[in-house]
Each structure stands twice: as structure tokens, then as C-alpha cells.
Amino acid sequence: MALKQISSSTGDMTIEEFKEWLKQLDTNKDGQLSREELRQALRKRGVGRITAFRSIRRADKNRNGFIDEAEVENLIALAQKNLGIRVWS
Secondary structure (H helix, E strand, O other): OOHHHHHHHOOEEEHHHHHHHHHHHOOOOOOOEEHHHHHHHHHHOOOOHHHHHHHHHHHOOOOOOEEOHHHHHHHHHHHHHHOOOEEEO
């Protein structure tokens, strides 16, 4: 099953699968996950506009407009708490 299918159907994935899914969301392949790329992915997953906005804002701790490696753990916690995605080690 492809990672996009895992994330959209069951919401369950390992940390490595979650990180790989984030890489796939990097649509312009610049090696960074922008707020817009993440917003589009969350909206495709059926997450409401306000929930997506708040989740991204909370994950982007340094407010540089990108989710970097140091912020992935924040994003995992938010995904589990607010977005119905279970991530395990």
C-alpha cells in the first residue's frame, strides 16, 4: 500500500513512513516542506481549513514558513492529537 493511501485510509504509519510521506509532500522538490505544501496535503486529507492552519502554525516553531527536521517531532505530536494520524516507532 502506498504511503499516501496509508495516510488517507487508516491514518496509521511508522515514524519513518511519516517522514517519507512528508518528503513526498515536497511538491517542488526543494528539500523543504513549506506551509503551503503541508496545507494542501492536509486539505486533501479532509482536514478543515482552520484546523490545518492552526496545526501548521503550531508545528512551525521558528516561523520561517517551513517544517524542518527539528520541527517534525512537533508535527508528529500534532498529527496524532488533532488530525487522527497514529504514528509509532
